[in-house]
Amino acid sequence: AQRVTQPEKLLSVFKGAPVELKCNYSYSGSPELFWYVQYSRQRLQLLLRHISRESIKGFTADLNKGETSFHLKKPFAQEEDSAMYYCALSPYSSASKIIFGSGTRLSIRP
């Protein structure tokens, strides 16, 4: 079964503290993994994808195929990071559906 699991519905950390949003996936092949973010009153937007190995807004995510995980990390949280974060996978390359996790609401306390 194709599934993305985000165990935390809400994560609250202080500004300047490290952040880790957990994500595990279930897929028999080699999917592409992403993190999408939705800031308050804004649309869903791609934050980063595993294939690019980029750091976006200080966030990184490493794909661990052995543990089927793709956790999102940031060493020092900022207040503007408060948002809803969705881990997602795409089963195929090119144009394909996205399978989303249930999302984690990240709240950064000042």
Added chain:
Amino acid sequence: EPEVTQTPSHQVTQMGQEVILRCVPISNHLYFYWYRQILGQKVEFLVSFYNNEISEKSEIFDDQFSVERPDGSNFTLKIRSTKLEDSAMYFCASSGLAGGSYSYNEQFFGPGTRLTVL
């Protein structure tokens, strides 16, 4: 920067009525998608559309649903006879041609239409 737009932002309808949700994808994109998110639940894939036909659909996308690209700019989702459980946020997305360094082609999402079925 070009964006996906959706109208209306909120649609209220009576159970059993037909609704049409409209989307204008980014102009040079070729792949179009609909997703929905029931309140408190995850975003779910409904359908993808390419070259004027459905390329993939989920189990949710039953005979009550249809999609159409009636002209060169709009992409619509029609629900023929709405049910209470169709109440959700509906997101349209579009993506362009795959290519470049990455096999995945980024999907750009619209702001969503909130459908409320009474």
